[in-house]
Amino acid sequence: xxxxxxxxxxxxxxxxxxxxxxxxxxxxxxxxxxxxxxxxxxxxxxxxxxxxxxxxxxxxxxxxxxxxxxxxxxxxxxxxxxxxxxxxxxxxxxxxxxxxxxxxxxxxxxxxxxxxxxxxxxxxxxxxxxxxxxxxxxxxxxxxxxxxxxxxxxxxxxxxxx
Ligand SMILES: [Zn+2]
Numbered sequence: 001x002x003x004x005x006x007x008x009x010x011x012x013x014x015x016x017x018x019x020x021x022x023x024x025x026x027x028x029x030x031x032x033x034x035x036x037x038x039x040x041x042x043x044x045x046x047x048x049x050x051x052x053x054x055x056x057x058x059x060x061x062x063x064x065x066x067x068x069x070x071x072x073x074x075x076x077x078x079x080x081x082x083x084x085x086x087x088x089x090x091x092x093x094x095x096x097x098x099x100x101x102x103x104x105x106x107x108x109x110x111x112x113x114x115x116x117x118x119x120x121x122x123x124x125x126x127x128x129x130x131x132x133x134x135x136x137x138x139x140x141x142x143x144x145x146x147x148x149x150x151x152x153x154x155x156x157x158x159x160x161x162x
Contacts, residue, residue: 001048004041008034011075016058020065028062 002010014037018028040057041047047054047070058068 001046004038004045005043008038013073015071017069018060019067019069020063026060026063028060
């Protein structure tokens with residue numbers, strides 16, 4: 001963690017939250033200026049390294065408690081802020097991660113295509129079975145023999161005995 005002087009020069013902003021829950025949530029927050037922080041702690045103070053010492057110095061103006069949390073913000077003009085991309089920079093994409101996500105996507109696509117092919121095949125089979133069932137029913141209704149020897153009367157002419 002950089003020192004307070006570096007943070008000030010960078011343009012970082014600090015917000016302090018009151019974390020006091022008892023007797024009831026205070027919820028107070030304030031943003032001291034970095035000049036003020038440097039004045040209190042010194043230019044070389046490292047708020048990350050000496051965090052307990054840093055936090056101990058704050059007292060909530062509203063409830064007087066010392067249960068404090070801090071949040072550091074990048075400078076107001078940081079690219080990526082208020083652009084719908086989130087408030088922090090993710091940096092260039094990690095090629096390994098990108099490859100993994102792409103592989104997962106391809107795998108998911110292959111599985112989806114397999115499922116679709118399976119569904120198509122099952123629908124074709126169901127249609128074929130339904131067609132066969134209808135043909136069988138039609139054959140039975142019209143008296144056509146489909147099992148056993150061919151019907152000897154099948155080719156006879158109408159109106160003749162034999
Ligand atoms: Zn408070």
